[in-house]
Amino acid sequence: MLFRFALDFASFLTGLSRDDIYSLVDSVDSTFREGDGNVKDKRAATVLQILRETFAMSKWTKATRSPFETLIVTIISQNTADRNTARAFENLSKRFEIKPEVLANAETSQIEDALKTAGLYRNKAKTINRVSRIILEKFHGSMQSILALPLEEARKTLVQMPGVGPKTADVVLLFSKGQPTIPVDTHVNRVSKRLGFAPANGDYDAVRASLQSLYDPRDYLAVHVLLITHGRCYCKARRPLCEQCPVNIYCPSRGLWNGNA
Numbered sequence: 001m002l003f004r005f006a007l008d009f010a011s012f013l014t015g016l017s018r019d020d021i022y023s024l025v026d027s028v029d030s031t032f033r034e035g036d037g038n039v040k041d042k043r044a045a046t047v048l049q050i051l052r053e054t055f056a057m058s059k060w061t062k063a064t065r066s067p068f069e070t071l072i073v074t075i076i077s078q079n080t081a082d083r084n085t086a087r088a089f090e091n092l093s094k095r096f097e098i099k100p101e102v103l104a105n106a107e108t109s110q111i112e113d114a115l116k117t118a119g120l121y122r123n124k125a126k127t128i129n130r131v132s133r134i135i136l137e138k139f140h141g142s143m144q145s146i147l148a149l150p151l152e153e154a155r156k157t158l159v160q161m162p163g164v165g166p167k168t169a170d171v172v173l174l175f176s177k178g179q180p181t182i183p184v185d186t187h188v189n190r191v192s193k194r195l196g197f198a199p200a201n202g203d204y205d206a207v208r209a210s211l212q213s214l215y216d217p218r219d220y221l222a223v224h225v226l227l228i229t230h231g232r233c234y235c236k237a238r239r240p241l242c243e244q245c246p247v248n249i250y251c252p253s254r255g256l257w258n259g260n261a
Contacts, residue, residue, distance in 0.1 A: 035183050044197060044214040047247045051226040054246045055233075066145040067176035068135065069098045071158075074168045075127055080119045090116035100141045104132035127163030134161055147177040154179065166204050174224070180217030182224050187231030194235060194253040 031169050049161035065073070072092075077085040092114040096102050103111065108125050115121035139145055146157050151173065158169035182188070184207045192198040198210040231237075234245045248254045 041214045042214070043250055046224065047195060048215070048219070048223065050247050050250075051230055052222070055226060055229050066098075067172060068100060068146060070176050071131070071143070071164070071168070071172050072098055072103070072128060074130070074171045075124055075163055076115065076118050078120070078163075078168070079163075084117045084119070088115045088121070091115070091117065100136040100251070102132075102133045103128055104136045124163070130162045131164065143172075143176075151179045151181060155181070166208075170208070174221060180212070180216075180220055182208055182211050182220045184211075185228060186237075187228040187235075188224060190237060191227045192237045193230045194240070194251060195247070196252045199218050232259075 041216065066211065073085065073089045076088050077091075081087070092098065092111065095110065095114050096106055098169060106129065108129050111125035111128055112122055115125055118124060135141060135143060143169045146154055148154075149157060154173055154177075155166070155169045158164050158172060159166060167183050170181045173179035174181050175182060184192075184204050188211075189198075189204075189207055192207055192211055193200050193202070197214060198207040211223060212220065230247075241252075242248055242254050242256075245254070
């Protein structure tokens with residue numbers, strides 16, 4: 001059930017069809033069986049395969065979202081629960097067309113009012129207004145010129161915008177353009193460190209680089225979605241379910257939370 005919700009929200013957040021998201025996640029299974037060297041580390045390959053089997057589900061119908069909409073909803077999602085993000089974006093969409101030229105000229109107070117179900121809604125309203133103005137004035141109201149840049153240049157351009165950090169930039173680039181990057185949210189960060197896939201004290205870029213060194217770029221979306229789902233279902237922040245965890249025999253952190261399992 002949580003995997004259904006994770007894919008549903010991934011589709012809502014990014015605009016990539018849920019069918020396409022699942023197809024990319026599903027491709028891990030066939031790749032692993034083919035043994036074509038797609039995954040660069042055997043333990044990492046095994047963990048990903050088990051997660052794919054654990055959270056398997058049927059394909060869904062399609063959904064669409066523009067790169068700008070993906071950017072806006074990702075900004076709204078910062079420090080906000082998924083359901084509240086969805087409500088806030090729905091409220092914003094009812095009041096305004098989600099286009100740079102519209103939100104750039106909207107009253108900040110009206111954007112605030114639409115975002116009240118989201119955390120830090122006043123700051124986010126200002127950020128959305130400012131980002132919209134930048135895209136309208138500097139990029140002629142379109143994100144296509146940004147998405148057409150080489151990956152690192154596109155990331156740099158996005159993170160220079162107010163309120164856009166590395167994770168937000170990577171979400172936009174991965175889902176809107178299929179760029180080879182792994183967004184690192186709180187679940188991906190926690191799970192990858194507990195599995196020993198990233199340095200325990202690594203910052204965002206260190207975790208991202210470590211994960212990307214283990215997997216082929218065509219698996220990055222699957223890695224992102226499945227690690228988030230595993231973090232929600234089993235590898236929880238305070239009380240990880242180590243005994244029930246489907247990959248516990250491959251996890252060097254197993255047993256550290258025996259009293260909480």
